[in-house]
Amino acid sequence: MNKEEYRQRIIAAADRLYYTRGFSSVGMDQLRDAAGVSLRRLYQLFPSKNDVVMAxxxxxxxxxxxxxxxxxxxxxxxxxxxxxxxxxxxxxxxxxxxxxxxxxxxxxxxxxxxxxxxxxxxxxxxxxxxxxxxxxxxxxxxxxxxxxxxxxxxxxxxxxxxxxxxxxxxxxxxxxxxxxxxxxxxxxxxxxxxxxxxxxxxxx
Amino acid sequence: MNKEEYRQRIIAAADRLYYTRGFSSVGMDQLRDAAGVSLRRLYQLFPSKNDVVMAxxxxxxxxxxxxxxxxxxxxxxxxxxxxxxxxxxxxxxxxxxxxxxxxxxxxxxxxxxxxxxxxxxxxxxxxxxxxxxxxxxxxxxxxxxxxxxxxxxxxxxxxxxxxxxxxxxxxxxxxxxxxxxxxxxxxxxxxxxxxxxxxxxxxx
DNA sequence: TTGCGTTGAGAACGATCGTTCTCTAGACTT
DNA sequence: AAGTCTAGAGAACGATCGTTCTCAACGCAA
Structure with missing residues (x-):
């Protein structure tokens, strides 16, 4: 699984979570769990939560x-x-x-x-x-x-x-x-x- | 200034703040400052933030x-x-x-x-x-x-x-x-x- | 095997926030 | 005047959150 696939997994999970619960009530930890990636990789691909939101x-x-x-x-x-x-x-x-x-x-x-x-x-x-x-x-x-x-x-x-x-x-x-x-x-x-x-x- | 007047002051200040900045980005401290009341009185009139929001x-x-x-x-x-x-x-x-x-x-x-x-x-x-x-x-x-x-x-x-x-x-x-x-x-x-x-x- | 870079798991940190508590000063009663 | 109640100012607490750090495990080249 390469970088871009990880990005898409994260974006897909974030989209679902943010859409159904709102942006501020979904934390990075929940996103990590939902996307099945480590926090480290998450921040490696998206330096801040705002980057995830914008993506x-x-x-x-x-x-x-x-x-x-x-x-x-x-x-x-x-x-x-x-x-x-x-x-x-x-x-x-x-x-x-x-x-x-x-x-x-x-x-x-x-x-x-x-x-x-x-x-x-x-x-x-x-x-x-x-x-x-x-x-x-x-x-x-x-x-x-x-x-x-x-x-x-x-x-x-x-x-x-x-x-x-x-x-x-x-x-x-x-x-x-x-x-x-x-x-x-x-x-x-x-x-x-x-x-x-x-x-x-x-x-x- | 009686209880009801305080309530109205707080609601008016909260309405302005919440409307212009959103609910979650306005804290109770900011509301206290804007309404010019003490935190004590604020919580006496509205037991929780949600009560302010609903009011x-x-x-x-x-x-x-x-x-x-x-x-x-x-x-x-x-x-x-x-x-x-x-x-x-x-x-x-x-x-x-x-x-x-x-x-x-x-x-x-x-x-x-x-x-x-x-x-x-x-x-x-x-x-x-x-x-x-x-x-x-x-x-x-x-x-x-x-x-x-x-x-x-x-x-x-x-x-x-x-x-x-x-x-x-x-x-x-x-x-x-x-x-x-x-x-x-x-x-x-x-x-x-x-x-x-x-x-x-x-x-x- | 040794050494090095990368990764995952999650603890830790610092900031913020809702809420409560403390302390003090003043108002009011008797 | 002494005692009591109330209220203001803001410190403190506990939780949450975004972000960073630690540490151990692993892959891999030499």
């Missing part, structure tokens, strides 16, 4: 982006791709140990006293908005739709985490349909002439 | 509900009342020390290891949904609109907190308008006959 968050960022993109790519039309975001959320919310967005949690717990954590949380959220922005661009509607859809997704994450309602993803999906279709209608009417509040079928 | 959260729940209701009552029509929620959020997000929803933060930091905190966070979110539910009921549309509007509000809170974009409230407001009007249209067409996807002016 976990970076790993989570990558996993999340890849999982989302995979889900979205499987969808057909641009409109379906946008809606696939909420399917991705729904699957995630139904996982047994779901406990909200790791970056929202990290920001809430450490963001005020740890700017590295605050930064990566911000980057994660901004890049999600950007990702939605690219999908929105393809259907040629106002970019502000991307922010609206992001708000629904963020809200679904915190709602599902705190209240336990995994259906939040479905409500977000329904709302997203309405918002997308309204944006499409508006784009359609704008391109055909100003001030005409046209009535276009929602599956246009 | 802070209960106070925040009341303040939040009152502030929101005040804002909503000032609005005229039921539709405007629903939209006033996002005006309330906008004002809040622009406050200098805004750092997200205190209950989301508390849940993220302590929810996994402190069921009192998890419970009050859940209660807060559920009662917000219920509050929106009552407003939605008055305009006679599908109750699921309340959940959708709640998702927008929750999403705006985390987005504004993490990315610093106070405009999230405005985007949520715009999205809420679209969702409300779509629900009104749907209710209108349902009451006039089934399967007629009628085109009703959005200010109906």
């Amino acid at each position: 976990v968050l970076r790993g989570r960022r990558r996993m999340w982006a890849e999982g989302l993109d995979e889900h979205v790519r499987a969808a057909g039309t641009p409109r379906e791709k946008l809606l696939a975001v909420y399917g991705f959320l729904s699957d995630w919310f139904c996982e047994e140990d779901f406990r909200g967005c790791g970056f929202i949690n990290a920001f809430a717990e450490l963001g005020a006293v740890n700017s590295d954590v605050a930064d990566i949380a911000r980057e994660h959220k901004v890049s999600f908005q950007r990702y939605l922005g690219e999908l929105v661009e393809r259907i040629g509607v106002d970019p502000s739709l991307a922010v609206q859809l992001a708000l629904l997704a963020e809200g679904a994450q915190t709602t599902a985490a705190i209240t336990g309602q995994a259906e939040a993803a479905d409500r977000a999906h329904e709302a997203a349909e309405v918002l997308i279709d309204a944006a499409l209608e508006r784009a359609g009417s704008d391109s055909r002439g100003k001030n005409s509040r046209a009535c276009v079928p929602s599956d246009a | 802070v959260l209960r106070g925040r729940r009341r303040m939040w509900a009152e502030g929101l209701d005040e804002h909503v009552r000032a609005a005229g029509t039921p539709r405007e009342k629903l939209l006033a929620v996002y005006g309330f959020l906008s004002d809040w997000f622009c406050e200098e020390d805004f750092r997200g929803c205190g209950f989301i933060n508390a849940f993220a930091e302590l929810g996994a290891v402190n069921s009192d905190v998890a419970d009050i966070a859940r209660e807060h979110k559920v009662s917000f949904q219920r509050y929106l539910g009552e407003l939605v009921e008055r305009i006679g549309v599908d109750p699921s609109l309340a959940v959708q509007l709640a998702l927008l509000a929750e999403g705006a809170q985390t987005t504004a907190a993490i990315t610093g974009q106070a405009e999230a409230a405005d985007r949520a407001h715009e999205a809420a308008e679209v969702l409300i009007d779509a629900a009104l249209e749907r209710a209108g067409s349902d009451s006039r006959g089934k399967n007629s996807r009628a085109c009703v002016p959005s200010d109906a």
Whole structure:
């Protein structure tokens, strides 16, 4: 087992522990036990706990982006791709140990006293908005739709985490349909002439 | 200065400290200094730190509900009342020390290891949904609109907190308008006959 | 085999934190 | 004035935690 394999073992164990119990309530000793490595090796690979935390968050960022993109790519039309975001959320919310967005949690717990954590949380959220922005661009509607859809997704994450309602993803999906279709209608009417509040079928 | 005044002083100081720095990074000594009371009196009024935390959260729940209701009552029509929620959020997000929803933060930091905190966070979110539910009921549309509007509000809170974009409230407001009007249209067409996807002016 | 570098196990250290205790000074009662 | 109760200041205690250190065991080259 080489250095990189040890790193991954540690990160995987830390991710599980930190996600389910929070960062500050998991000590390095528990992490050592869970990862099955010695404290010596742990500190050799990660000079401080903050390094573990950041490695976990970076790993989570990558996993999340890849999982989302995979889900979205499987969808057909641009409109379906946008809606696939909420399917991705729904699957995630139904996982047994779901406990909200790791970056929202990290920001809430450490963001005020740890700017590295605050930064990566911000980057994660901004890049999600950007990702939605690219999908929105393809259907040629106002970019502000991307922010609206992001708000629904963020809200679904915190709602599902705190209240336990995994259906939040479905409500977000329904709302997203309405918002997308309204944006499409508006784009359609704008391109055909100003001030005409046209009535276009929602599956246009 | 009587017992109750001391309690309020302590809760006010704790609220400020906990909200801006998180719960676990604020010690009882700092709270003592900020509140200007002796450690003895502090423990006399709150037998443990958890009691302070819970008192802070209960106070925040009341303040939040009152502030929101005040804002909503000032609005005229039921539709405007629903939209006033996002005006309330906008004002809040622009406050200098805004750092997200205190209950989301508390849940993220302590929810996994402190069921009192998890419970009050859940209660807060559920009662917000219920509050929106009552407003939605008055305009006679599908109750699921309340959940959708709640998702927008929750999403705006985390987005504004993490990315610093106070405009999230405005985007949520715009999205809420679209969702409300779509629900009104749907209710209108349902009451006039089934399967007629009628085109009703959005200010109906 | 001897010597050297590495590793694991876990003790040790220093800091922090929640909580309690001590000591002292002042207020109030009789 | 003497005694009693209360309260403030902060030391002290015990636990926890991040981090480092010790020491013995092991692998391995010469």
